[in-house]
Amino acid sequence: MRSLKRFEVEVSERGSAREEEEEILDGVVRDVISDLNLTTAIERMKIFMDPEEPYFIIVAILRPPAPPIKLKEVADIYWKGEKIVLSVHEETYMPSILGFLWKNYGRERVEQPERLSAIINTPESEIDKISNFIVHDPSKVLFGNLIDAFERITPEGFRIVKRHFSRSQESRANETFARMKIEDFHTKILGEKEMYFVASEDPIKKDWVKHADRLLTEIGGE
Amino acid sequence: MFYPVTYNGGVYRHDEILELVEDIGGYLIQKNEMQTEVLLNLFVPKEDFGLLEAKSKELKGELKYAPLAGTDVVLVLPSLAFHHMPHPSCDIAEYLRREGSSTTMVGLARGVGKRIAQIKEEEKRLIEEHDVALFVMGTFESCLLEKEKLFRDIKIPVVVTGGPSKLDLRYADEYIGGIGRVSHRLKKEKEIKKLDEMVEAVIRCVEKRRVEATNDPLTVEPPRIMYEIRNQIPEINEVLSPVPINLQIDGLRIKLPYEEYRSDVEEIKFDEGYKLREMVKIRRSLFRRSILLKVMPRSETGFTI
Numbered sequence: 001m002r003s004l005k006r007f008e009v010e011v012s013e014r015g016s017a018r019e020e021e022e023e024i025l026d027g028v029v030r031d032v033i034s035d036l037n038l039t040t041a042i043e044r045m046k047i048f049m050d051p052e053e054p055y056f057i058i059v060a061i062l063r064p065p066a067p068p069i070k071l072k073e074v075a076d077i078y079w080k081g082e083k084i085v086l087s088v089h090e091e092t093y094m095p096s097i098l099g100f101l102w103k104n105y106g107r108e109r110v111e112q113p114e115r116l117s118a119i120i121n122t123p124e125s126e127i128d129k130i131s132n133f134i135v136h137d138p139s140k141v142l143f144g145n146l147i148d149a150f151e152r153i154t155p156e157g158f159r160i161v162k163r164h165f166s167r168s169q170e171s172r173a174n175e176t177f178a179r180m181k182i183e184d185f186h187t188k189i190l191g192e193k194e195m196y197f198v199a200s201e202d203p204i205k206k207d208w209v210k211h212a213d214r215l216l217t218e219i220g221g222e
Numbered sequence: 223m224f225y226p227v228t229y230n231g232g233v234y235r236h237d238e239i240l241e242l243v244e245d246i247g248g249y250l251i252q253k254n255e256m257q258t259e260v261l262l263n264l265f266v267p268k269e270d271f272g273l274l275e276a277k278s279k280e281l282k283g284e285l286k287y288a289p290l291a292g293t294d295v296v297l298v299l300p301s302l303a304f305h306h307m308p309h310p311s312c313d314i315a316e317y318l319r320r321e322g323s324s325t326t327m328v329g330l331a332r333g334v335g336k337r338i339a340q341i342k343e344e345e346k347r348l349i350e351e352h353d354v355a356l357f358v359m360g361t362f363e364s365c366l367l368e369k370e371k372l373f374r375d376i377k378i379p380v381v382v383t384g385g386p387s388k389l390d391l392r393y394a395d396e397y398i399g400g401i402g403r404v405s406h407r408l409k410k411e412k413e414i415k416k417l418d419e420m421v422e423a424v425i426r427c428v429e430k431r432r433v434e435a436t437n438d439p440l441t442v443e444p445p446r447i448m449y450e451i452r453n454q455i456p457e458i459n460e461v462l463s464p465v466p467i468n469l470q471i472d473g474l475r476i477k478l479p480y481e482e483y484r485s486d487v488e489e490i491k492f493d494e495g496y497k498l499r500e501m502v503k504i505r506r507s508l509f510r511r512s513i514l515l516k517v518m519p520r521s522e523t524g525f526t527i
Contacts (some may be wrong), residue, residue: 013363013364017385017386017387020385020387020400021363021386022401024361024385024402025361028402028404028405031406032405049362051336051363051364052364054336054365055363130471152405154299155305156303156305157300157335157339159335201335201336202337
């Protein structure tokens with residue numbers, strides 16, 4: 001199965017329990033990835049756990065996220081009866097569209113005669129702005145879900161984390177983003193292709209970081 | 223000695239069961255009415271169980287031995303975060319409740335990690351208020367072995383669940399492997415089998431305690447105390463909780479404030495002429511606004527009723 005090759009789990013443990021532990025960890029990884037809709041976002045991923053040292057590594061190569069969706073791609077927009085009329089194709093985007101219209105034109109100018117349509121009392125010149133409104137940006141949601149997934153998979157006690165992201169062209173050694181505001185993190189990660197997390201309950205050792213580097217190269221990073 | 227059973231039958235004429243139970247000196251612990259069916263948790267004297275069996279057959283009801291009825295199990299988790307809740311802990315708790323047990327979930331304040339994991343004295347004492355502790359642990363062998371420190375000196379029986387299918391734990395009474403960390407509801411056949419194993423392990427711990435009690439029986443049986451509380455402290459009927467009195471193997475927990483009701487509880491009278499304070503140790507429970515009663519054995523009081 002293709003998915004088996006894309007996500008690999010390895011546990012280093014003396015004794016016979018190793019395979020069982022890998023199977024359990026694998027189950028957790030699959031549940032988390034599918035709950036957060038990340039199956040298509042991740043190209044390849046490897047998880048490594050050493051329960052004795054202890055330390056935990058996730059390395060991943062990401063696929064570029066789907067491009068942002070504009071309003072004109074999900075709705076018909078036309079000028080009728082001196083007002084702008086929208087006929088939306090999919091209900092999922094309605095909350096986002098209505099929020100944008102209310103914010104920009106005021107609730108009193110926006111009518112919703114039925115579930116999938118909206119009428120805005122505003123000049124025809126506004127059509128362009130409305131058509132190009134971004135109703136959904138997968139990359140924004142993707143980032144949040146990715147970090148959430150990594151936090152859910154990593155053992156809870158492993159609170160000391162070294163995170164690393166890079167575009168494939170640049171040197172990995174120089175790029176680490178240990179503490180950054182979420183908004184900055186987001187701009188940096190757009191276009192990021194590969195990453196690793198090293199986590200432990202003890203301070204991160206250099207050997208572990210080197211191990212993460214090796215794993216990243218193994219799965220096809222540069 | 224009391225025999226814990228559940229009766230499952232029709233609503234029609236089920237009052238005859240209740241009357242018979244009262245006549246033979248048994249107690250109703252809990253009643254669940256579901257449209258035309260009724261589920262009763264009962265404690266009946268072992269000697270007269272045959273009478274109840276006959277009546278149940280007459281009414282075409284189902285009588286089942288329920289060893290977990292009237293027991294108080296605590297599930298201990300390293301924390302209440304996503305890693306441990308809701309799966310598998312809530313699934314385990316639900317399964318135990320279906321067998322008649324009362325369950326509590328405790329998330330330790332500093333239970334995560336391996337070297338850094340700790341348990342407080344207060345947490346230990348809270349756990350020890352119950353009959354059996356079930357520690358829901360994680361996936362990795364070396365981690366579980368180091369985390370034995372969490373339940374090393376817990377004075378009640380300890381059942382531990384974890385990942386590796388076989389593990390030699392020195393301080394656990396029972397170990398159920400193959401169930402580590404789970405992130406989905408336990409539905410598969412293999413998983414239900416694990417839940418059954420857990421219930422059997424808890425039952426073994428409970429039976430062991432009950433057998434030990436035959437050598438030094440309790441001065442008074444907890445279900446009888448529950449009956450007297452309901453009759454002599456009417457405020458208990460105004461408590462909003464669905465289970466205002468939590469039965470345990472050797473005591474009970476009452477959801478009334480300690481300060482206000484301690485003396486009322488002490489003065490509860492029994493037909494034989496004794497008062498409750500001569501037969502139990504009364505303490506403030508570590509649960510909010512609750513009183514904990516632990517019944518003294520015959521060796522301490524010199525009598526049983």
